[in-house]
Amino acid sequence: MRLFNSVKVRTPESVDLEFTLAGIGNRAIALLIDYLLWGALLVTVIVLWGLFAYNLPLYFRGLANSEALETWLAAVAWLVYSAAYASYFVGFETLWQGQTPGKRYTKIRVICENGQPVGLAQAALRSLLRPVDDFLSIGLLLILFTKREKRLGDWVAGTLVIQEEPAIVSANVALSADAQPLADQLGATANISALLPDDFAVIRSYLQRRTLMEPKAKAELGLQLARQARTLIGLHELPFDMTPDLFLEAMYLAYQQQSS
Amino acid sequence: MLNSSPMSVGNVVSAGFRLYRSRLKAYLGISTRATLWAMLPWALLIPLLVVAFVPFALSQGENPTSLILLLLIFPWVALAIYCGARSSLNSALIARLAYGELSGQPEDSRTAFRQIRPRMWNLLLVHIAVGMVMFGINFGLSIAQQFLIILPAIAFRDAPAIAGIFAVVAYLGTLVVYFWFWAHFYIPEVAIAMEGDTNAFDMVGRSWNISKGSANRILLILSVAALITFPLYGLVAIPVLPALVGTASLIQVGDVSAIGWFLIAIGVGILLLLLVNLFTLPFWQTLKAVVYYDLRTRREGVDLKFRNSITDEPRD
Known part of the structure; x- marks a missing residue:
């Protein structure tokens, strides 16, 4: 089994795409954030409208038909409130291509079952069924126990909630100044091309993440990786004494130079 | 199943649930055993009390009850400790399977x-x-809390509202600090289940070290997981709470026969809660395993390995 649930979709152009589903954790966090923001929005609307509706009749005090004005105000209030109520999820999901603030924070997105971005219709259907899904946590149970993690709103709208692919950012690795000359030397003497991309990725991850590691565990891991990396590139002796980290930094640079 | 980088909070929770589902049947069996072991001493307490109090009721004058209780209490405590250890052994087993x-x-x-059978007492020790x-x-936080409440109360004697605000902040603040510490000591159980025969107190230290800088994340993970399990407890509350309130109000107006129903409602409530616990325990344990694995990924880089073929030590 795989740690995260994935799903294959076929686009209208018959291209098969594979997505990782959002998962219950991300969806719960997104929902929590969205409900907090949504609640804050609704409270703000109610307070602002309350101030407006209280002050407006003061300007029309002399008017004969003030009762009608109040009825109208109540009606418009209901409209404004409903608009705010409905527009949060529908508005964000339509304008932000399937994302709401909560979904953006957790890096998940609603898409159509054919991989297309969602439109107004899908967002509206999902939003319409939200109260039903919230009732007795039906939506939660469906997300937990169905294969494609779809709540009722997703079934009706024909949508999936997926994780965004992490953007490939250029590796931000802090290297010491001594690494460059060593890398040149390694490039000249060792068989750097024996290093596979996966091996390089391990070295890069280590160099990126080492500062957050526990010092003792980091020292052990660095030494172990350096020894194994040395075997990988066919070196028996190191050119001269160096720390494991420096050696790995040099390998990192040498691999990059060799492949560029 | 290998995952090769630190996970986000949401993904930790999702992974915990995926693991839970992947071996649900086995986990539920183990969880049942853990629950039964935990319940055993309490279930035995009922006949024990009957044995102790029946002579008292019969003899009327003399009172052998305290003597019988005294004779029975020590074996019972020993049994309760053993059952606790067996229960935590089974819980730890789930975490170990998930970590594997x-x-x-x-x-x-x-x-x-x-x-992990030989580590049973160590597991109990680590809980202790x-x-x-x-x-x-x-204890320390309670003292600090009292200071934080009493000093402003004296300083703002004339403005009880301000003193009240200080009190609320002090309560919430100490609660947050307490949970922050608690998150640091969340995983030693899995550490023992995985790494074995080390001293329980060393593992508490290890839990503290490995979770440095991650306490808030762990708290968020646990909160989200609680949010997911919450509806299950709601399902228990929906029938039981009205029954309790209803029968209690009947007792209040003098309906003696309602006492029986009240007790039955409590009994049913406890049974339902146990049932829900039986289902949620494996989830909490698989989640704990994911948290531990994620912490080891972050702090020890356990996921950083080259191809299998070269993991042997080089021949120098």
Whole structure:
């Protein structure tokens, strides 16, 4: 089994795409954030409208038909409130291509079952069924126990909630100044091309993440990786004494130079 | 199953649930055993009390009850400790199985059980150690809290509203600090289940070290997980709470026969809660395994390995 649930979709152009589903954790966090923001929005609307509706009749005090004005105000209030109520999820999901603030924070997105971005219709259907899904946590149970993690709103709208692919950012690795000359030397003497991309990725991850590691565990891991990396590139002796980290930094640079 | 980088909060929770579902049947069996062991001493307490109090009721004058209780209480405590250890052994077994899946070295229940069986007392010890540490922290925090409440109350004698605000902030603040510590001592149980025969108190220290800088994340993970399990408890509350309130109000107006129904409602409530616990316990344990694995990924880089072929030590 795989740690995260994935799903294959076929686009209208018959291209098969594979997505990782959002998962219950991300969806719960997104929902929590969205409900907090949504609640804050609704409270703000109610307070602002309350101030407006209280002050407006003061300007029309002399008017004969003030009762009608109040009825109208109540009606418009209901409209404004409903608009705010409905527009949060529908508005964000339509304008932000399937994302709401909560979904953006957790890096998940609603898409159509054919991989297309969602439109107004899908967002509206999902939003319409939200109260039903919230009732007795039906939506939660469906997300937990169905294969494609779809709540009722997703079934009706024909949508999936997926994780965004992490953007490939250029590796931000802090290297010491001594690494460059060593890398040149390694490039000249060792068989750097024996290093596979996966091996390089391990070295890069280590160099990126080492500062957050526990010092003792980091020292052990660095030494172990350096020894194994040395075997990988066919070196028996190191050119001269160096720390494991420096050696790995040099390998990192040498691999990059060799492949560029 | 290997995952090769630190996970986000949401993904930790999702992974915990995926692991839970992947071996649900086995986990539920183990969880049932853990629950039954935990319940056994309490179930035995009922006949024990009957044995102790029946002579008292019969003899009317003389009172052998205290003597019988005294004779029975020590074996009962010993049994309760043993049952507690057996229960925590089974809980830890779930965490170990889940961790095995995560690290790409899955075990079957029997092998895993054989592995951790000798660590039973260590597991109990680590629970006790964490309990003691948290007791100490709670004690210190309570004193600090009292200072934070009493001093402003004296300073703002004329403005009770301000003193009240200080009190609320002090309560919430100490609660947050308490939970922050608690998150640091969340995983020693899995550490023992995985790494074995080390001293329980060392593992508490290890839990503290490995979770440095991650306490808030762990708290968020646990909150989200609680949010997911919450509806299950709601399902228990929906029938039980009205029954309790209803029968209690009948008792209040003098309906003696309602007492029986009230007790039955409590009994049913406890049984339902146990049932829900039986289902949620494995989830909490698989989640704990994911948290531990994720912490080891972050702090020790356990996921950083080259191809299998070269993991042997080089021949110098």
